[in-house]
Amino acid sequence: MDARNDPTLRVTLLPRDTNKYxxxxxxxxxxxxxxxxxxxxxxxxxxxxxxxVAMDKVVFHKPVFVGDVVSFYTKTLKIGRTSVTTKVVVEAMRADDQRRVRVTEAEVVFVAVGKNWKPVPVKARR
Ligand SMILES: CC(C)(COP(=O)(O)OP(=O)(O)OC[C@H]1O[C@@H](n2cnc3c(N)ncnc32)[C@H](O)[C@@H]1OP(=O)(O)O)[C@@H](O)C(=O)NCCC(=O)NCCS
Structure with a gap:
């Protein structure tokens, strides 16, 4: 979850991903x-x-800039009957000075679905 672990996802973003600012x-x-x-x-x-099924507590702490290397660290907060609640912390490494900044965090809830889109039971793997 913290920067000493491997991120689950790492990307860099392009000018096409920017807003008007x-x-x-x-x-x-x-x-x-x-x-x-x-x-x-x-x-x-x-x-x-x-x-x-839900994205909760999404907080954008700081902006992300073109060229930043953006890492997504994850952990599982809760395993329910058919749902899994995850926490995602996003950190940007600034292109100019390689500084690491926590930019965003969120909790995301997923539901396992089977045929007919019906929720199916899950269980912990580890
Ligand atoms: C996911 C989906 C199949 C669940 O259907 P549902 O009728 O709410 O199912 P249930 O009431 O049986 O709930 C299933 C699980 O979801 C959880 N859940 C449902 N709504 C939730 C919400 N708003 N927040 C958090 N968890 C929620 C329930 O607590 C339950 O968890 P558990 O089994 O671990 O206790 C349905 O809501 C759906 O199809 N949503 C659209 C998903 C989608 O298309 N996502 C892409 C975004 S466009």
């Missing part, structure tokens, strides 16, 4: 949070078809 559009960061959380859910409970 020239910083990265929050929706782009949220889509990567969604992906990182889904990877975490599979790591914790195996290869189910996980769909996102």
């Amino acid at each position: 020239g910083t990265i559009f929050g929706g782009i960061i949220m889509s990567h949070i969604d992906l990182a959380g889904a990877i975490e859910a599979r790591k914790s409970c195996g290869p189910h078809n996980f769909v996102t």
Whole structure:
């Protein structure tokens, strides 16, 4: 979860991902949070078809700039009957001085669905 561990996802972002202020559009960061959380859910409970049911407590602490290397650290907070709650912390390494800054965090809840899109039970893998 912290910067000493491997991130679940690491990306750098392009000018096409910016808003009118020239910083990265929050929706782009949220889509990567969604992906990182889904990877975490599979790591914790195996290869189910996980769909996102809720994104909670999304906080954008600092802006992300083009060229930053953006790392998504994850952990599993709770495994329910059919759902997995994950925490995603996003850290940017600034392109100019390599400084690491916590930019965003969120909790994302996934539900495992089977055929007919019905929730199916999950269990911890580790
Ligand atoms: C995910 C989905 C199948 C769940 O259906 P549902 O009828 O709410 O299912 P249930 O009531 O049986 O709840 C299933 C689990 O989801 C959890 N859940 C449901 N709504 C939730 C919410 N708003 N926040 C957190 N967890 C929620 C329940 O607590 C339950 O967890 P548990 O089994 O671990 O106790 C349905 O909401 C859905 O299809 N949502 C759209 C998913 C999607 O398309 N995501 C992509 C975003 S566009």
